[in-house]
Amino acid sequence: MTGVVFDIREWTVHDGPGLRTTVFLKGCPLRCAWCHNPEGLSPAPQVLRSASGERLVGRTCTSAELASILNRQAPLLRDNGGVTFSGGEPLLQAAFVADTIRRLEGLHVALDTSGYAPEEDFRRVAGQSHLALFDLKLMDAQAHRRWTGLDNRPILRNLAVLAEMGTPFVIRVALIPGVTDTDENLRAIARHVCALPGRPPVELLPYNRAAGAKYAACGLEWRPPFDETAAPNANLQPFLDLNLNATLA
Ligand code: SF4
Numbered sequence: 001m002t003g004v005v006f007d008i009r010e011w012t013v014h015d016g017p018g019l020r021t022t023v024f025l026k027g028c029p030l031r032c033a034w035c036h037n038p039e040g041l042s043p044a045p046q047v048l049r050s051a052s053g054e055r056l057v058g059r060t061c062t063s064a065e066l067a068s069i070l071n072r073q074a075p076l077l078r079d080n081g082g083v084t085f086s087g088g089e090p091l092l093q094a095a096f097v098a099d100t101i102r103r104l105e106g107l108h109v110a111l112d113t114s115g116y117a118p119e120e121d122f123r124r125v126a127g128q129s130h131l132a133l134f135d136l137k138l139m140d141a142q143a144h145r146r147w148t149g150l151d152n153r154p155i156l157r158n159l160a161v162l163a164e165m166g167t168p169f170v171i172r173v174a175l176i177p178g179v180t181d182t183d184e185n186l187r188a189i190a191r192h193v194c195a196l197p198g199r200p201p202v203e204l205l206p207y208n209r210a211a212g213a214k215y216a217a218c219g220l221e222w223r224p225p226f227d228e229t230a231a232p233n234a235n236l237q238p239f240l241d242l243n244l245n246a247t248l249a
Contacts, residue, residue: 003096018081067103082108
């Protein structure tokens with residue numbers, strides 16, 4: 001079975017517990033206006049062009065090859081961290097990810113997902129993972145369509161599935177100034193999380209201002225329709241008011 005990977009980053013510390021190797025899978029169905037991985041949007045390998053030259057991003061490999069690369073790191077990762085599948089949206093290549101996980105030798109697996117996937121794919125990969133990092137963006141359906149291009153109903157349905165599955169998970173909210181970081185949206189997320197079985201922890205993530213630099217290389221225009229210079233509203237209070245475990249990453 002083959003898949004397309006655009007990066008394998010070692011020694012990451014923000015993609016799950018401990019030291020991790022993060023695998024970035026190509027392709028995402030969403031088009032978030034703030035996406036900081038534009039090279040991960042297209043599912044196919046692509047050539048990035050910049051002043052320093054051309055670079056092919058994305059390579060096709062088999063699940064056996066990828067698992068072999070990750071298993072070579074097992075002596076270091078097994079007791080200190082693990083492997084995280086990110087993207088893009090890793091569930092766009094759910095069968096490939098599932099087959100890679102099946103081949104791993106005793107490694108802790110985290111799934112970093114937008115939650116946008118067919119339920120069957122979501123259940124399959126989340127069920128093989130030890131931890132899910134589940135991104136929530138906007139609770140208002142219309143705003144979600146406006147800022148990401150897609151409906152949030154499949155995401156909320158998979159979140160409900162996850163909460164019933166028993167796989168530990170963390171809700172992550174990227175604070176996009178004036179978009180996801182409004183008090184109204186943060187309160188709506190807090191209410192939604194509070195009603196989930198297990199009341200999972202929440203992490204608020206500051207906006208990554210490095211996003212714009214990669215767009216030109218991808219042949220895309222970077223014109224964020226929000227003020228990226230504004231300080232994000234890192235307001236934990238809506239979560240603390242509901243006695244949720246919430247932190248600012
Ligand atoms: S879900 Fe993530 S990878 Fe996909 S468009 Fe949004 S920010 Fe980018």
